[in-house]
Amino acid sequence: MKHAVAFGAAMVMLAACGSGDSTVSKTPEPTVTSQAPATAAPPSTEDPTPTPAPADPCAVNLAAPEIAKAVSSLPRDPRSDQPWSPEPVAGNYNECAPLSAVIVTANTNDENPNTRAVMFHLGKFIPTGVPDTYGFNGIDKAETTGDTVALRYSSGVDGLASVVKFRWNGNGVELIGNLG
Template identity: 65%
Template sequence: MPGTGNLPCVRISPAGSAIAATLLSILTACGSSDSTVAITPDASHTGPVSSSAAPVEAQPATPEPATPEPDPCPTNLAAPAIARAVSELPRDPRSGQAWNPEPIAGNYNECAQLSAVVVRANTNAANPNTRAVLFHQGKFVSSGAPDTFGFNGIDEAQSTGDTVALTYSSGIPGLSSVVKFRWNGSGVELVANTP
């Protein structure tokens, strides 16, 4: 077929011309935003169409929870400063043995004004002596501290950054106590003794 470009040349009869003009007027009557889908009802929908449907709002994306920054000074009962301090302690007066450097309790923290660990005598006795070892900003308080023999735990709820609440519990109801020690700016002082 002769034609120009890539399009074939089509001859339209006068009757076909009328049909083409009608189709053209129908197509141009529909705006560019109209579509067959918009004006054709959904075949699967059997109920009446409601024009009062509430618009669906996009839900905001839930942000990922931020990972907390690691505590620069967490409790560290495996700190080398603990073993060094325990090695400097005089021997247990009852057994004559050195102290076991592995704490049975503690809140050692190199940033705290006052923290402590509780150690026991390095003996196989049924009830070895125990004592608390006190630290100021991670450094062993070797002198000037009150006696800390006999304590076997730490009350975390009553301890703060500058106060350590040492506990003694015999296992017998009514025979336990809490003694608080506080860093006063230059040394350790006894604050309170509660049953």
């Protein structure tokens, strides 16, 4: 009879902790799905975070510090007596090219500020010995090569456009042609 009383007491306890009162039965069990493991890549000794490749020094870089440095050394714009803006409006500055150039504007609020080209040899500013480069407002990429820069003037109003080519001759910059 002792067993019957003990059994009855155990049943009462189980009834008191039935499925309606248990937190365990209300919490869903984690679902386990069985999938075939993917083929794992061999362990890598490399750092998992990619490091950016160094900038290509031979790529066009209109934000190069050499440009701002060169522009700051230019005499003021003869028309407005203002300094030149260090942010090029066009260009192909490249520290590997025998000749490259940027076009800058006078730092004015004028609707049509004066422009000029600033030339570089292997990324270094050419301060003297450059033919007059005022008035150009673009680079003709089709006519420009590593040692030749084709500067474009386009008024935009009357459709007048011309291209003038300058070349690095081994010692300096020379005017080699007007294309129209």
